[in-house]
Amino acid sequence: MARVEALSMSGLSAIPAEYVRPQEERQGLGDAYDEAAASWSAAGSPQIPVVDVAAFDAAHPASPASLAVVGAVRAAAEEWGVMHVAGHGIPEDLIDALRGAGTGFFRLPIEDKEAYANDPAAGRLEGYGSRLAGSAGEDGKREWEDYLFHMLHPDARADHALWPAHPPEYVPVTKTFGERVSELASRLLAILSLGLGVPADTLERRLRLTSGDAEVEVEDDLLLKLKINYYPRCPQPELAVGVEAHTDVSALSFILTNGVPGLQVVNSDGAWVTARDEPGTLVVHVGDALEILSNGRYTSVLHRGLVNRQAVRVSWVVFAEPPPDSVLLRPLPELLVDEPPRFEPRTFRQHLERKVLKKNDAQEEEEVKKPPVAAQEEEEEASKPLVAGEEEHKVLKE
Ligand SMILES: Oc1cc(O)c2c(c1)O[C@H](c1ccc(O)c(O)c1)[C@@H](O)[C@H]2O
Ligand SMILES: O=C(O)CCC(=O)C(=O)O
């Protein structure tokens, strides 16, 4: 298996054709440092909102301080579908230790990392991998990254044999981080529930509650999965992407980085905005599962990862998602009093398979959230009124 790290280290000056993105995808593509400088210096250019959730008091959700947090998170989730979250309660030394552990794994020689290689074609997504042409989008282009992907939380569901044994602190540090993110996910889901005008426990219950006989309510676990993205230096960053434009399938995603820029999101005007480094915050995305439960009030944000010439970028992404089969994802009934459902019910697995694994025949029919240029071309089509259930076709492959 050709790893992007090996390609990058070979010192090539032009990237192989399978990494060159088609012209229509290159708008706003470039060295992440140049894009970051352009995006941050443009006067009045909109930036991803920063929200501080420290003042939210779950015991007093109607207090003025809690209501202010609910309002800020709600506005960010509606208008952007992404925010920098401050006051998240995860200790900075734990975050530093997590960064050290993940970086320690990627510092191993490639042949040592290969012991953890995954095999997506055989259905083994967990492990060390690189996107193959063919699994990386209709055009078969590859992404300029290697990654490590595994279940993170709850611990009973994680197979530690698939977690790196080196560095030795990887397992304890990453496990503790998973526990803290799980608490943060619950807190944010409570805030986001209140933002929809429903009781604080609504979203988390709906993401965990086994569908079926209401008499026998069984709560399954909310699952956390970790993907560490390793983006090597790239000699032609204006032609490549680290991660192509997509929305996350999760309910929420949590992102930390090594401080190197690269994350871009589409704002409500359809323009690419490069995320700033906001020290002490986590970037939090609304994913497809939350977009569906909120009947589209919260936006599953379209985003991508850029690469650059000078520095390796590493990002840690935690996907918080419902169990694959036991929960039916559908708009909260509480929201359907005077609005029609915009999504058809589906399990998370059905959603994932349609979108990521492309196993479903309906995939070919499925429309996707498009990056700005492609979206512009289809503006006329998109401006047609939506009929109930059609909105589901908006969500994209990942
Ligand atoms: O259950 C999931 C949830 C996710 O959020 C993702 C997932 C599975 O698989 C994606 C993935 C991982 C590795 C590969 O080789 C893929 O082709 C897809 C992952 O990106 C993530 O979205
Ligand atoms: O690297 C990033 O900042 C984003 C990565 C991403 O979107 C993903 O792994 O789903």
Ligand SMILES: [Fe+2]
């Ligand atoms: Fe993503």
